[in-house]
Amino acid sequence: xxxxxxAPITIDAVYAAPGYLFRRMQQIAVSIFMEECxxxxxTPVQYAALVAIHTHPGIDATRLSAVIAFDRSTLGxxxxxxxxxxxxxxxxxxxxxxxxxxxxxxxxxxxLREIIPAVERAQARMLEPLKPADRKALMGLLVxxxxxxxxxxxxxxxxxxxxxxxxxxx
Amino acid sequence: xxxxxxAPITIDAVYAAPGYLFRRMQQIAVSIFMEECxxxxxTPVQYAALVAIHTHPGIDATRLSAVIAFDRSTLGxxxxxxxxxxxxxxxxxxxxxxxxxxxxxxxxxxxLREIIPAVERAQARMLEPLKPADRKALMGLLVxxxxxxxxxxxxxxxxxxxxxxxxxxx
DNA sequence: CCCAGATCGTCAGTATACTGTCAATCGACA
DNA sequence: TGTCGATTGACAGTATACTGACGATCTGGG
Numbered sequence: 044x045x046x047x048x049x050a051p052i053t054i055d056a057v058y059a060a061p062g063y064l065f066r067r068m069q070q071i072a073v074s075i076f077m078e079e080c081x082x083x084x085x086t087p088v089q090y091a092a093l094v095a096i097h098t099h100p101g102i103d104a105t106r107l108s109a110v111i112a113f114d115r116s117t118l119g120x121x122x123x124x125x126x127x128x129x130x131x132x133x134x135x136x137x138x139x140x141x142x143x144x145x146x147x148x149x150x151x152x153x154x155l156r157e158i159i160p161a162v163e164r165a166q167a168r169m170l171e172p173l174k175p176a177d178r179k180a181l182m183g184l185l186v187x188x189x190x191x192x193x194x195x196x197x198x199x200x201x202x203x204x205x206x207x208x209x210x211x212x213x
Numbered sequence: 214x215x216x217x218x219x220a221p222i223t224i225d226a227v228y229a230a231p232g233y234l235f236r237r238m239q240q241i242a243v244s245i246f247m248e249e250c251x252x253x254x255x256t257p258v259q260y261a262a263l264v265a266i267h268t269h270p271g272i273d274a275t276r277l278s279a280v281i282a283f284d285r286s287t288l289g290x291x292x293x294x295x296x297x298x299x300x301x302x303x304x305x306x307x308x309x310x311x312x313x314x315x316x317x318x319x320x321x322x323x324x325l326r327e328i329i330p331a332v333e334r335a336q337a338r339m340l341e342p343l344k345p346a347d348r349k350a351l352m353g354l355l356v357x358x359x360x361x362x363x364x365x366x367x368x369x370x371x372x373x374x375x376x377x378x379x380x381x382x383x
Numbered sequence: 384c385c386c387a388g389a390t391c392g393t394c395a396g397t398a399t400a401c402t403g404t405c406a407a408t409c410g411a412c413a
Numbered sequence: 414t415g416t417c418g419a420t421t422g423a424c425a426g427t428a429t430a431c432t433g434a435c436g437a438t439c440t441g442g443g
Contacts, residue, residue: 052325054268054280054372057261060332061339062242064355066257067282069239070430071359071366072232073399077431087236088399091227098224105421110224112237117400119423124398141408141421155222162230169231172361173354181354184347185234189241191342196241197401202224240400243429247401258429275391287430289393294428311391311438367431 072169079165083158084128088113090162092121093155096131096145103142109201130154242339249335253328254298258283260332262291263325266301266315273312279371300324 050056057063076087085093091111096102099110104122108115122145125131130151136142147155170178193199220226227233246257255263261281266272269280274292278285292315295301300321306312317325340348363369 050329052264052267052329054261054265057264057281058370058372059352059356060336061352061355062246062257062336063261064352064359065235065239065242065339067359067366067370068355068362069235070282070368071362072235073430074366075362076232086398087232091224091233094222094227095224097222103421111227112240114400115422116402116424117398120398139409139421143422159219159222166230166232168365169235169362170358173358177354177357180350181358182229182231182234184343184351184354185231185238186229187347188340188343188351189234189237192238192241192245192339195338196237196244198240200228200237202228243400256428273391284430285391286393286432287428290428309391309439313392 075168076162076165079161079168080158083154083161085154085158088117088121089125089130090158092118092125093130093147093151097147097152097155100146101144103136103144107145108198112196112198112200114198125151245338246332246335249331249338250328253324253331255324255328258287258291259295259300260328262288262295263300263317263321267317267322267325270316271314273306273314277315278368282366282368282370284368295321 073087076090080090091113092107095107095110099106102110104118105115107113107122108118113121122131122133126133128150129148132146132148133143134146136144170181173181243257246260250260261283262277265277265281269276272280274288275285277283277292278288283291292301292303296303298320299318302316302318303313304316306314340351343351
């Protein structure tokens with residue numbers, strides 16, 4: 044069969060590439076999140092970390108990274124900043140001196156409650172330009188794709204496995 | 214009408230949020246790109262910049278940032294690295310001492326030709342888990358959404374406007 | 384021609400991301 | 414029980430991103 048002719052190298056091919064579109068959309072999403080939440084001094088990553096700690100109090104940093112699929116090295120500085128803002132506290136685990144357990148402070152629990160409406164506004168705004176049926180379709184495809192590509196990412200999501208130490212997962 | 218009851222704050226809500234999914238997918242996309250292109254020492258951003266300079270030789274950094282919708286400050290260091298690798302060169306514009314014009318070197322043009330197959334493999338792999346019809350549907354929705362949200366991003370895409378100085382746009 | 388405002392590249396500061404490495408610690412096995 | 418492999422948190426190095434500021438420069442109005 045005839046080999047495909049080499050496509051000309053143009054910027055239009057980049058505009059249509061999935062990788063480029065995912066990057067653009069992520070930047071737009073962060074921009075909208077920061078705008079809606081600017082009163083709260085929380086980034087999207089910090090927000091997700093707070094929610095995960097709220098859902099799994101006493102989790103450690105390594106398991107937290109698996110639960111939200113964020114890089115463990117990066118998470119170190121995220122945790123540091125959340126601690127500096129007094130939204131979380133770290134307690135050494137009595138049975139394992141390597142581990143530091145993470146808990147929300149009262150401040151942390153409070154800001155989480157307060158920021159929810161802004162976060163929901165942000166999430167809605169990201170999809171707002173689409174028709175409702177298209178929003179559903181896009182989210183469905185995206186959930187599928189992220190799930191099926193889970194192993195391709197550097198930090199695969201391990202929502203269940205990560206929680207065995209808390210006595211909730213196994 | 215009854216107000217919606219406050220949803221419980223759980224990590225499952227985060228997993229289903231558009232912003233979270235866009236972030237995950239972007240990370241997966243970068244991971245796949247770097248894997249397919251590891252022989253070439255080029256990041257996705259550097260690749261897009263090279264393609265844009267190839268398409269618009271003699272473009273300056275500010276217009277380049279508009280053409281690929283990347284942050285202008287960040288682009289400074291991207292350009293620096295591409296120059297250090299001898300893939301591009303910068304020439305002062307004779308008619309405006311502020312501006313430095315960007316051109317591909319022979320090395321830059323060569324690596325661009327060579328990397329194309331790997332980039333195409335990467336782009337294909339990102340969508341591979343979906344059925345062909347779903348790939349088309351997802352890309353269609355994403356193109357729409359990115360376009361309709363263009364103004365919401367910090368650096369909106371200005372593919373046309375940016376090129377007037379080159380005598381090709383207006 | 385001169386000046387006010389806009390533009391260009393640059394830089395400092397902050398926040399994600401990823402790679403690779405390290406010391407401290409743990410756990411399992413000989 | 415002693416040791417080795419695995420795990421944990423930390424760190425160094427690189428690369429995107431965004432905000433805000435700055436000096437050099439250009440441009441248009443008077």
